[in-house]
Amino acid sequence: MKGVIAGLEMREPSSLDEALSAMRNDPSLVPLAGCTDLYVALNFGTLESTRFLNLWSIDELRVIEKSNDALSIGALTTYKSIIQSKLVRKRLPMLISAAREIGGAQIHNRGTLGGNIANGSPAGDTLPVLAAADATVVMRSADAERRVPLTQFYTGYRKSVLRADELIVAVEIPSFSGKQWFRKVGTRAAQAISKVVMAAVRSPRPRIALGSVAPTVIRLPMTEGALEEGAPIQEAQRILMDEISPIDDMRSTEEYRRRVASNLLGRFWAETE
Amino acid sequence: MHASKIASPLAVGRNVPRxxxxxxxxxxxxxVDDLVFPGMLYGRTIRSTIPRGRIAATRLAFDQRGFVVADYRDIPGRNVVALIEDDQPFLAEREIRHTAEPILLLAHESRDLLLRAHVEIGYERENPVLDPESSPTAFKSLAIDKGEIEDGFSEADIIIEGEYRTGHQEHIYIETNGVIAVPQDGGITLLGSMQCPFYVHKALKSMLGWSDERIRVVQTETGGGFGGKEEYPSLIAGHAALLALKANRPVKIVYDRAEDMIATTKRHPAIVRHRTGVKRDGRLTAMDIDIVMDAGAYVTLSPVVLSRGAIHAAGPYRCDHVRVRGRAMMTNTPPNGAFRGFGAPQTQFAVEVHMERIAETLGIDPVKLRETNAFRPGDTTSTGQILGEDCSALDVLRRAVRRSGFRTRQRRYAGTNRGIGLALFYHGSGFTGGGEVRLASKASLGLTERGVQILVASTEIGQGTRTMHAQIVADALGVPFDDVYPVQPDTSNVPDSGPTVASRTCMVVGRILQQCAEEMKTRLGGMTPREFFAAHGPMIVTSEYEGPSGIKWDDSTYRGDAYSTYAWACDVAEVEINPDTFEVRPLKLTCVHDIGKAIHPVLVAGQIEGGTAQGIGYALIEQVVMREGSMANAQLTNYTIPTTLDTPPIDVVIVENPSRYGPHGAKGVGELPIDGPAPAIVNAVRSIGIDLREIPAVPEIVMKAIDLGKGKTDARHVPL
Amino acid sequence: MIFTLNAATVDVDAHPMKRLLDVLREECGLTGTKEGCGEGECGACTVLIDDAAVCACLVPFAQVRDARVTTIEGLGGDHPLQRAFAEEGGAQCGICTPGMIMAALPLGEKPSLRKVREGLAGNLCRCTGYEAIYRAVRKA
Known part of the structure; x- marks a missing residue:
């Protein structure tokens, strides 16, 4: 453990409103919840912030509900709650698949959907699901609430439109039809970081999202368009390979990611016929 | 309690409570990290951030109040970690040979202030040597010659060549390395996680220039070792001692996971090249083997690792003409060191995958090829050792083939994305050649009020030393298992039983304890230990290792009896390859191991299951990514070891073909299980039609192997 | 700060961001909870918060306010799981054992092999190859 605790500060709001007003007054506050990413950074001594806002006890952000026709999942919903939710199982089973594979029981019990979004890793396992589901990120500040589609939420590697005085409060997933499909390719069978992760929906215009193949999670509009127009899968796979921009890193190679992403598209297509 | 005259059930062979x-x-x-001493400081090691160069300047860029700072000038004795060669300093003076080399030590009672302390080191950089094959420095070269290699090649119908590569492997004991140094009464006590208290004692004596009795080394409960706590704890103990003596307060140094991975030893990567002459019927006529191991920046144990690797390099096969050449090369990477198997996993991976390729080339069934060539009693090894009746190569092979349903599955998997493969392997028990005689290990038994006390330096690191030794002693004395109890290894209290390495703790130290018990029994003269104690008070019996008569070994020519016995095994692996992701998933491993005698079957199965899982990781997912001589993925998130979901069912069969030398016929078991899984798994992948010759066979490597195979016109069917 | 530790109400004064792991080991003197990585990867520091398994290395102390924390010491030493680990050789070096047992607790009595493998996927053991651990958990 290389993190230094002395000198860190933590604010503990008891409600969402209190949290938002604290953030308005002090934009240097960094929200924390399940800490499954943040405390890893603390351990490595790479935590840059020194002032934190503990959201863990704000239960109003743990609600899973139908809101109009959309599925609304509160930002503090843990993977465990997602896995156990009948509503999610019915509406967004691919999110359950993603949540199951995100880590062991200990991570399921603590990690939150909002945290996965806020952390913004291109390997975040729920992000392709949300992108393929056309999810909207609901953000709130002390003054206003705004909604941004997940596909427009990220502006670059670990960068997003979220402002320092805003919190992610929920994700809304509109109703849609079509077979859902999810596949994670990690460095081992459990407790792994994704080398390629794909979520897709087989609908008249297929929706395909990939993680770990670009600086952010991406949708593949050209590939989707080709499939919609009836292009053979092999051609769609070629388009996909051009549409992504994977890199070599310590976990995998650019070539592997490209090939596997293409293979996953083929598998998705074959399995959802 | 009345002294019981009723014979207790024998302990050996039973699953008595650990x-x-x-x-x-x-x-x-x-x-060690659970212990706290009054006034204790925490220690921290400042390490080099370049792989090669010289230290130009050092600046302490922090408020030094409350800090203790030590560098090489604080070393009163010799600044070398005494082991084989005196080349590795405790603290760098000018020259830097690898990243993460210790330079400076800090201690403070506040961990936060310690972590915040910033030290600037300026360097004059030099170009590092990172490729062992182009390194100008060989730490060790050796040659094994049997027969005349050219005669063997002239007898051959076909010559088959191949190159096989194995990567680093990190031990990942779940408890990281750590030591506490406590200065007291003009001496110092070192408590820590370690395999070999007397190695630490020797290294500290040399570093401090002190006499034996001023240094006391105590092993604390140790959370796994696997070789990673054989030689490395000497370095940490030296650091903790320097800080503690300077501060005159206890100092604790416990590495966090990242430091443990970046700084400590790993398994030697190896490149092994085979050139083999065979008859059309599969008989081997000549085996020409070249081994290059990457030793890292200092010698540490590399000569011995290379030696064991070379001795096992020709596999458990009869061949009249064998030539082995081995080199351990210096590179500017952290020194590689002891790791379960000690060179043999690398060379046996190579020979077993090569045997598979020979079978493929000749169109002979892989089992048949191994049956033709497997050692039988009376055969001679590459060093000229004549094998006795304790050789079980053929037996374990046939049992493993039957047990796994090899033939049926081979047929069932044909043409699918599943495959089955096997590896036949062996492992010498104890130190090589005359090593055990030179060590002259001692063990003692003490008669106390409580019963019979075992006094050995052999450490419990999870493998079951305490329990297995007590079983052997209980039966030899004829007393209940519960009356025999182990003590914590403490150099001030136990004799030097040699290091806890080399699969020797049961076979060698267990045998010495058995001798002690036999002598104690004679001295008891028919009384029970309690009766004797009541009448005569305490008694201590000490015994020393006696080399088996008739064992001959010449270290200069590598001829003779390399080990007093070998353990034999055959692993069968079944795998499935994912055609989309190139991931190889092990479905099942069948492990048939002849270990002479299972003193405690559950402990033995634990060694085989655990070693097999570690071997599966070595084969498939454990990849040390080195960048500029430093481990780039030094986190458990990125260096992945097998979880429950990566580990398939492991079917263990224990075979007991006794050795004349071990207690109750026991042979070594600690290392054997790590030798087989990697070649068995790779051979299973090969059976699918993928020309894989390298581990770790991560999906990226498998993908390349498939691509290369598809480019060849003679490539067999790849159902992908 | 007040919370329930192994069925007793305790009041512990520590930095709100201190890792629960360090609070347990240093402030509370409960060293049965081990640190293996500090990354939430190995599970050696597994404890229960309100009956759910968590990695104590990833929990800020402030987040156990008013919660029930159970550590290996809270099992008393003679829990069926502890006995089964002892009998089946589930503990070798022992450093992963407390975390492994705490992660196995929420799996209930005599769980299926599949449930055990999935439930313990967040706990690394380097000694056993997990086989003896499965035998122990399924027996308890």
């Missing part, structure tokens, strides 16, 4: 279970399951066992 001596340390109760404390471990209760969370009460004390590991």
């Amino acid at each position: 001596k340390d279970s109760a404390e471990k399951v209760a969370g009460a066992a004390k590991y």
